[in-house]
Amino acid sequence: MPRVLIVGAGIAGLSTAWALARRGYAVEVFEQGPVPNPRASSYDEHRITRHVYGSTGYAELMPHAFALWDRLFADIGARHFDPLPLLVLQRERDAWFASSQASLDSLNVPYRAVQVETLAESYPMLSTEGVSAAFVCEGAGVLFPIRILIDLSVHLASLGVVFHANTKVTAVDLDAGTVSVDGGVRSGDVVVVAAGAWAERLVPALRALATPSRQAVLFLAPPPALADAWRDAPVILDIGAASGTYALPPRPGTRLKIGDHLFTRIGDPDDDRVAIEEDLGQLFDAARLAFRDFDAYRILERKICYYTVTDDERFVVRPLGRAGYIQSACSGHGFKLGPLIGEGVARAIAGETAAGDLAEWAAARPARAA
Numbered sequence: 001m002p003r004v005l006i007v008g009a010g011i012a013g014l015s016t017a018w019a020l021a022r023r024g025y026a027v028e029v030f031e032q033g034p035v036p037n038p039r040a041s042s043y044d045e046h047r048i049t050r051h052v053y054g055s056t057g058y059a060e061l062m063p064h065a066f067a068l069w070d071r072l073f074a075d076i077g078a079r080h081f082d083p084l085p086l087l088v089l090q091r092e093r094d095a096w097f098a099s100s101q102a103s104l105d106s107l108n109v110p111y112r113a114v115q116v117e118t119l120a121e122s123y124p125m126l127s128t129e130g131v132s133a134a135f136v137c138e139g140a141g142v143l144f145p146i147r148i149l150i151d152l153s154v155h156l157a158s159l160g161v162v163f164h165a166n167t168k169v170t171a172v173d174l175d176a177g178t179v180s181v182d183g184g185v186r187s188g189d190v191v192v193v194a195a196g197a198w199a200e201r202l203v204p205a206l207r208a209l210a211t212p213s214r215q216a217v218l219f220l221a222p223p224p225a226l227a228d229a230w231r232d233a234p235v236i237l238d239i240g241a242a243s244g245t246y247a248l249p250p251r252p253g254t255r256l257k258i259g260d261h262l263f264t265r266i267g268d269p270d271d272d273r274v275a276i277e278e279d280l281g282q283l284f285d286a287a288r289l290a291f292r293d294f295d296a297y298r299i300l301e302r303k304i305c306y307y308t309v310t311d312d313e314r315f316v317v318r319p320l321g322r323a324g325y326i327q328s329a330c331s332g333h334g335f336k337l338g339p340l341i342g343e344g345v346a347r348a349i350a351g352e353t354a355a356g357d358l359a360e361w362a363a364a365r366p367a368r369a370a
């Protein structure tokens with residue numbers, strides 16, 4: 001059976017390994033840190049998943065993504081997903097707000113408008129000043145990545161996938177199908193580079209397309225008076241220009257987390273991962289506009305995470321050379337689509353779909369999204 005060497009044990013690499021192992025491929029995964037690696041973009045307490053997506057074409061992929069998550073949870077024997085409603089808040093008029101509702105219409109995913117006057121009563125943690133419209137939708141929730149990565153790697157090992165932890169790949173030859181590690185060269189039939197924000201070091205061609213971006217998030221303890229409200233809260237997306245934030249409520253085993261939507265496009269993924277004041281200024285400003293009494297929240301962790309950013313927020317996933325693939329989930333929305341994109345890469349490797357179609361499909365260009 002063909003041998004596939006995968007660089008990176010984040011959700012991208014593990015998902016591709018899962019899809020290939022199910023097809024009977026011999027798979028080896030090389031990871032520069034432990035498996036899973038706390039420095040990976042994929043490693044966190046929770047990630048948002050949602051059908052609602054605006055007009056990019058990714059909404060059309062989401063039903064397939066949800067179906068594959070179900071299959072993955074069945075395979076690993078644990079459902080690391082909490083379905084939660086998603087509350088979207090618009091302040092100044094924003095095209096994304098209307099196009100996201102259109103995407104829900106097209107997928108028949110239920111949503112309902114929330115009267116702005118009732119927002120503060122229903123969601124007492126919000127600062128509602130300036131909110132012009134809001135809706136709550138279904139078809140969303142929270143994935144639990146750390147648990148997913150752990151259980152998936154255990155499952156993959158049981159399928160015969162070979163892990164090389166703490167094994168940094170120093171070079172790849174995407175024509176020969178080889179990776180260089182520990183001063184030696186390992187040969188396969190295909191090499192998949194799923195190296196997250198580090199990928200450009202192995203595939204310099206990626207540099208022109210995707211930029212590593214240093215992103216700050218805060219884990220928080222809300223003031224006691226708001227603890228119950230947060231415990232019952234939906235996932236919250238505030239798309240205001242100044243108040244733009246996302247919030248994941250605390251669920252069993254996770255803390256309240258907030259982040260913002262601005263890409264910094266700076267930094268090096270090998271840098272320290274504790275957010276400093278310069279990283280957090282924008283997020284604090286946004287959070288004070290988005291949440292009532294924000295200064296009364298206690299900070300539990302200031303975390304830095306890296307992902308790659310493309311200009312149009314589309315993924316870079318394509319064949320490269322005679323025996324290689326690059327799999328880069330860009331712009332901060334790649335976790336939810338990990339298993340689906342991994343399936344697409346495996347299909348292309350197996351010849352079930354034309355490898356030449358992969359890039360457009362993974363970029364969710366509408367003509368190819370189906």
Ligand SMILES: Cc1cc2nc3c(=O)[nH]c(=O)nc-3n(C[C@H](O)[C@H](O)[C@H](O)COP(=O)(O)OP(=O)(O)OC[C@H]3O[C@@H](n4cnc5c(N)ncnc54)[C@H](O)[C@@H]3O)c2cc1C
Binds near residue numbers: 010216306334335
């Ligand atoms: C703050 C933040 C919030 C986010 N929120 C969401 C969200 O709500 N919903 C969502 O869907 N997505 C979200 N994302 C995006 C999502 O987490 C990423 O798109 C996804 O996890 C990327 O997975 P990956 O496997 O491509 O990269 P990674 O998880 O970074 O994995 C790459 C792996 O490759 C390894 N590696 C790199 N170089 C080498 C080498 N030379 N040799 C060996 N191993 C190597 C790394 O150590 C790492 O383990 C968010 C990301 C961040 C940072």
